[in-house]
Amino acid sequence: MADLAYHQTPAARIGRFGIYAVLALFALYYLAPLYVMVVTSLKSLEEVRNGNLLALPAAPSLEAWSTAWSSACTGVECSGIQGYFWNSIKMLVPAVALSTLIGAVNGYVLAMWRFKGSDLFFTLLMIGCFLPFQVVILPMAQMLGFLGLENGTARLVLVHTIYGLAFTTMFFRNFYVTIPDELVKAARIDGAGFLRIFFRIMLPISLPTIAVCVIWQTTQIWNDFLFGVVFSAGETQPMTVALNNLVNTSTGVKHYNVEMAAAIIAALPTLCVYAFGGKYFIRGLTAGAVKG
Amino acid sequence: MGALSIRNVKKSYGNTHILKGIDIDIDKGQFLILVGPSGCGKSTLLNMIAGLEDISSGEIHIGNRLVNHLPPKDRDIAMVFQSYALYPNMTVRQNISFGLEIRKIPVAEQKAIVERVANMLQISHLLDRKPNQLSGGQRQRVAMGRALARNPTLFLFDEPLSNLDAKLRVEMRTEIKLLHQRMGTTIVYVTHDQIEAMTLGDRIAVMKDGEVKQFGTPQQIYDTPANLYVAGFIGSPAMNFIPATLEEAEGQAIVRLDNGTETFPAKLGPLGTAQRPYVGKSVILGIRPEQITDQGSAQADQPNLQLIRAKVEITEPTGPDTLVTSQFNGVKVTARCHPQAGMAPGQTATLVIDPSKALLFDPASENRIA
Numbered sequence: 001m002a003d004l005a006y007h008q009t010p011a012a013r014i015g016r017f018g019i020y021a022v023l024a025l026f027a028l029y030y031l032a033p034l035y036v037m038v039v040t041s042l043k044s045l046e047e048v049r050n051g052n053l054l055a056l057p058a059a060p061s062l063e064a065w066s067t068a069w070s071s072a073c074t075g076v077e078c079s080g081i082q083g084y085f086w087n088s089i090k091m092l093v094p095a096v097a098l099s100t101l102i103g104a105v106n107g108y109v110l111a112m113w114r115f116k117g118s119d120l121f122f123t124l125l126m127i128g129c130f131l132p133f134q135v136v137i138l139p140m141a142q143m144l145g146f147l148g149l150e151n152g153t154a155r156l157v158l159v160h161t162i163y164g165l166a167f168t169t170m171f172f173r174n175f176y177v178t179i180p181d182e183l184v185k186a187a188r189i190d191g192a193g194f195l196r197i198f199f200r201i202m203l204p205i206s207l208p209t210i211a212v213c214v215i216w217q218t219t220q221i222w223n224d225f226l227f228g229v230v231f232s233a234g235e236t237q238p239m240t241v242a243l244n245n246l247v248n249t250s251t252g253v254k255h256y257n258v259e260m261a262a263a264i265i266a267a268l269p270t271l272c273v274y275a276f277g278g279k280y281f282i283r284g285l286t287a288g289a290v291k292g
Numbered sequence: 293m294g295a296l297s298i299r300n301v302k303k304s305y306g307n308t309h310i311l312k313g314i315d316i317d318i319d320k321g322q323f324l325i326l327v328g329p330s331g332c333g334k335s336t337l338l339n340m341i342a343g344l345e346d347i348s349s350g351e352i353h354i355g356n357r358l359v360n361h362l363p364p365k366d367r368d369i370a371m372v373f374q375s376y377a378l379y380p381n382m383t384v385r386q387n388i389s390f391g392l393e394i395r396k397i398p399v400a401e402q403k404a405i406v407e408r409v410a411n412m413l414q415i416s417h418l419l420d421r422k423p424n425q426l427s428g429g430q431r432q433r434v435a436m437g438r439a440l441a442r443n444p445t446l447f448l449f450d451e452p453l454s455n456l457d458a459k460l461r462v463e464m465r466t467e468i469k470l471l472h473q474r475m476g477t478t479i480v481y482v483t484h485d486q487i488e489a490m491t492l493g494d495r496i497a498v499m500k501d502g503e504v505k506q507f508g509t510p511q512q513i514y515d516t517p518a519n520l521y522v523a524g525f526i527g528s529p530a531m532n533f534i535p536a537t538l539e540e541a542e543g544q545a546i547v548r549l550d551n552g553t554e555t556f557p558a559k560l561g562p563l564g565t566a567q568r569p570y571v572g573k574s575v576i577l578g579i580r581p582e583q584i585t586d587q588g589s590a591q592a593d594q595p596n597l598q599l600i601r602a603k604v605e606i607t608e609p610t611g612p613d614t615l616v617t618s619q620f621n622g623v624k625v626t627a628r629c630h631p632q633a634g635m636a637p638g639q640t641a642t643l644v645i646d647p648s649k650a651l652l653f654d655p656a657s658e659n660r661i662a
Contacts, residue, residue, distance in 0.1 A: 185344050186377035190391035190438075191365035200390075204381035 041065060041261035048256050064257035068265060072258050074245040081262050083235070084242035088222060091153050091238055092269075095160040095221050100213040102161070103168020108202050110169070111176030112184050113194070122173060128166030133226045136163065144231065152236025159231055160221045167220075168213045175209040176202065211280030218273045239266050295320040295478040296341070296446060301350030303336055303502075310336050312502045313350070318495055320355075321476045323469075327489040328499035328525075334482045335450060337499075341480060342448055343367050355445045365394075370439035371448040374455060376431045378423040384410075384434050385419040388441050395442075409437045412471075429460045436471075449481040453488065465491060486526045490514065498522045516651070520658040523578050523651065529615060532584075532625045534577040538570045538652065545652075547577050549600060549620045549645075556600040558647040566662050567652060575661065578651040581615065581626045586633035590644035597644050602627070607635050616641070 008016070040048060042060040051058075070080035109115075110122050140159055149155050179202075187197045203210075228238040237245075243266050247259050274281070294317045303311040311333045318324045326334040339345040341352055343364035352359055359367050370391075378387050385406055392402045410416040413433045423431060432452065439447055452468075453461045469492055472479055483489055489496050490510045497507045498521070506518040517523035523531045536547035545560040545567055563571070590597055602618035602625070609615075609631055616627045616635045627643055629635055652661040 180375045180377065182373040182375050182377040183379070185339075185342070185364075186371065186373060186438075187379070187390075188344065189342060189364045189369065189371050190442075191394040192390070196394070201379050201381065 037260045037264055041257055041264060043257055045253070045255060045257055064255070065261040065265075067255070068246075068258045068262035072246055072255070072262065073249050074242045075249060081239065081242050081246065081265065084237055084239045085265065087153060087232075087236055087242075088239035089269075091156045091160070092218060092221050095157045095164070096214055096217045098157070098161045099164035099168050099217050100210060103165055103213060104172045104203060104206060104210070105198065106165065106169040107172025107174075107176050108198050110173045111179070112181060112197075112202075122169075125166050125169055128163075129170060131166075133163070133224075137226070137230055141230070152232030152234075155231045156227060156236075156238065159227050160217075160224070163227075164217050164220065167216060171209050171212050171216070172206065175206060179205070208280050208283045211277045211283075215273050215277050215281050219270050222270050294318050295322070295355055296324070296480065297351075297353040298337075298341070299351045299353075301337070301340065301352060302348045303333070303340065303345070304348050310502050311340075311348075314504055316497055316504065316507060318478065318480075320478055323472055323479045323481065323492055323494045325489040325493035325496045326480065326482045326499060327484065327486060327496060328505075329484060332499040333502040334484075334499050338371075338448055338450055338480060338482045341446070342369055342371055368445040369448055370442045370444045370446075371450065372435045372439050372452045374451040376423075376435040376455075378431060378434055378438075380423055383420050383422055384415065384426070384437075387423070387434055388437050391438065391442050405441050409441045412440070413437050428456050429464065432456065432464055436468075440471075440475075445478065447477055447479045449479060451482055451484065453483075453485075468492065487528065490526065496526075498525060500525075516660070516662070517578075518660055520576065520578070520653050523653070523660070527580060529581050529626050529628075531578050531580050532623075533653070534579065534621050534623055534625060535655070536575060536577045536621055538567065538573060538575045540571045547575070547647075550622075551600070551602050551618065551620055554601060556598070558598060558600075558645060558650070559596070560650055560652070561596070561648045564662075570652070570654070570661060574655055576653040576655050578653055578660075579625075579645070579647070579649070581628040583646045583649050584625065584627035584643050586627075586629040586635065587642060587644055588633055589630040590646075594646055596648035597646055600643050600645055601640055602643050604635055604637050604639050604641050606637055616643075618643075 036053060039055070039057055040053075041064050042057040042062070043051065044059070044061060044063070047058060068080060069082050069085075071078055072080050074081065074084070106125075110118055140162075144155050144158070147158075149158065183201065184197055187201055192200065223240065224238070225240040225244065228241045229244075232238065232241070243262055246262055296316070296318050298314050298316040301311060301314045302309070314337060316324065326337060328334050336345060340347050341354070343359065343362060347360055354367055354369065379390065382390065388406050388409060389402045392405060397405070406419070407416070410419055413436060415430065415433050415437060418426060418430060418434070423434070426434065435452070449468075453464055456464060465488060468481075471477075472492075481488075481492060489498075490513075493510050495507065496510055496513050498505045498513060500521055506513055506522045513522060513526055517526065517531075520533065524533070534547075534549065536549070539546045539548070539557075540563050541557075543562055545563040546557050547560065549556045549558055558577075587599075602616075602620070604616055604618055605624070606617045607614050608617070612631070613628045614631045614633070614635060616629050617624055618627070618641075619625065629643075635641055653659065654661055
């Protein structure tokens with residue numbers, strides 16, 4: 001391979017250069033908004049108003065960040081987005097954990113312990129993947145009312161867990177059907193039962209799929225706005241709703257630097273999850289799709 | 293009463309009958325082979341013995357216990373799978389001791405058992421590796437180790453050698469046989485390979501379409517196959533089936549072999565009572581390739597040898613023998629000759645045939661005329 005690269009014909013070299021040039025251009029194009037967000041958040045309001053959008057900050061300062069975090073106004077209240085950030089975390093962690101775990105059990109049953117009608121059940125569940133959020137709002141509101149669940153965070157955990165199950169079940173089921181069922185047979189002969197096989201064998205070998213579910217669910221739940229705005233109010237609203245309120249607060253001048261800082265803070269968790277879990281994401285998505 | 297007793301066991305899914313009434317009995321320490329083509333129901337039967345599939349009707353007894361409704365873990369069995377089914381997240385040591393751990397065997401004892409099994413299978417140096425760091429042969433040994441650790445009444449093997457390359461397969465085959473001789477365990481072994489069946493088994497059940505076509509010792513199955521199917525399935529190269537008409541002369545059963553230009557009457561021996569109704573009717577003569585050979589290889593002390601001439605169509609040297617194909621009664625007939633016998637395509641060769649060892653089959657029922 002290395003030899004081949006050194007002995008490329010000039011035409012091939014030009015072609016390769018062209019490919020990289022195009023890729024670089026697209027990367028620039030996609031990174032530009034992030035760049036603008038970062039530099040704007042580091043500028044003072046004065047500089048934002050008078051300067052160039054793309055210019056680097058003359059005197060970089062984290063003031064906008066601290067304002068966004070602790071004293072920006074979201075509606076009538078002016079205590080920053082920190083409380084809402086923790087709201088989102090408190091909603092995210094249990095919702096991701098629950099939907100991943102239940103999805104794993106579902107997938108394990110649908111792949112390894114087929115029952116009469118299990119394929120139909122899986123098909124119906126798949127429809128859940130195609131349902132837009134808006135469709136489930138009304139029935140979900142009725143169900144939450146019926147359950148008498150008052151706390152906004154708890155309501156969102158339940159809603160996101162249920163809505164995410166279709167996806168997590170599909171991920172795990174599609175991974176487990178690639179595992180030879182002789183593995184389960186061997187464990188049954190060894191004396192292991194349903195739960196022991198799941199926790200001792202199936203779950204430990206599903207790390208890539210767990211990574212996929214965690215990334216997928218984190219992105220979905222953290223970024224969700226609609227469920228957040230519908231099923232929670234006031235104190236318990238998640239980050240996305242607070243960000244919206246912050247940006248739409250219409251009194252006084254527009255603090256673009258604060259808004260940009262708040263938006264970056266809002267995007268950070270998902271960025272981190274991709275940075276740390278990205279390679280597992282691809283590996284998990286393609287697991288079973290190709291041999292080896 | 294035996295170690296394993298299968299009585300009129302049936303398996304159906306709706307109107308599809310996978311197993312149509314299986315009866316097999318083996319004693320403690322015997323090595324039973326279930327052999328047949330894919331789809332004959334042999335693996336289903338093994339899974340039913342293991343308790344991994346339900347029994348539609350009939351009874352299965354393991355060590356004098358009716359096990360129909362016992363779950364796999366209570367049947368006192370261990371199983372080796374074709375894909376080895378090693379737990380990928382566990383080391384070899386954990387793989388072997390998993391079953392012991394579940395059975396709450398004290399840790400010190402678990403350790404001793406793992407050591408003993410690992411020594412026996414020469415995998416002691418692999419105990420801390422994960423299955424994906426092992427070769428196919430090593431995985432096979434670990435899978436056997438996991439089964440041995442439990443020391444069950446009955447061992448079940450589901451085509452354990454199919455995933456190995458040819459050389460390793462022969463090695464492991466010998467090793468399994470050695471292990472069986474040393475430990476005296478009772479084994480049920482599923483395979484589609486008739487050579488594995490012949491070399492390993494004490495008892496062979498030849499299966500087809502959910503039925504046992506014949507159950508017996510390897511030599512019985514080879515020498516006196518019950519029907520055309522068994523006769524053709526066991527033995528390589530396969531038995532020659534030559535259509536002919538049974539005749540009688542001076543109390544002797546005779547069939548005529550026609551090589552296209554000449555006809556040779558082959559004397560099969562005294563006409564038996566079972567053969568008498570077939571006189572004058574068409575039968576199928578079954579004769580194994582080693583019963584047709586060159587003059588040099590024939591054992592002269594056999595009293596029934598006869599000479600025939602054949603037009604050699606093709607020769608296939610296998611090393612120890614050369615397979616010579618010619619035609620009799622319009623079908624291809626294979627003879628097993630010495631490589632130095634100088635057979636060449638196109639020539640007319642003189643072959644020696646031992647018709648007294650030939651078998652007759654009814655063309656309609658396909659059963660042997662005994």
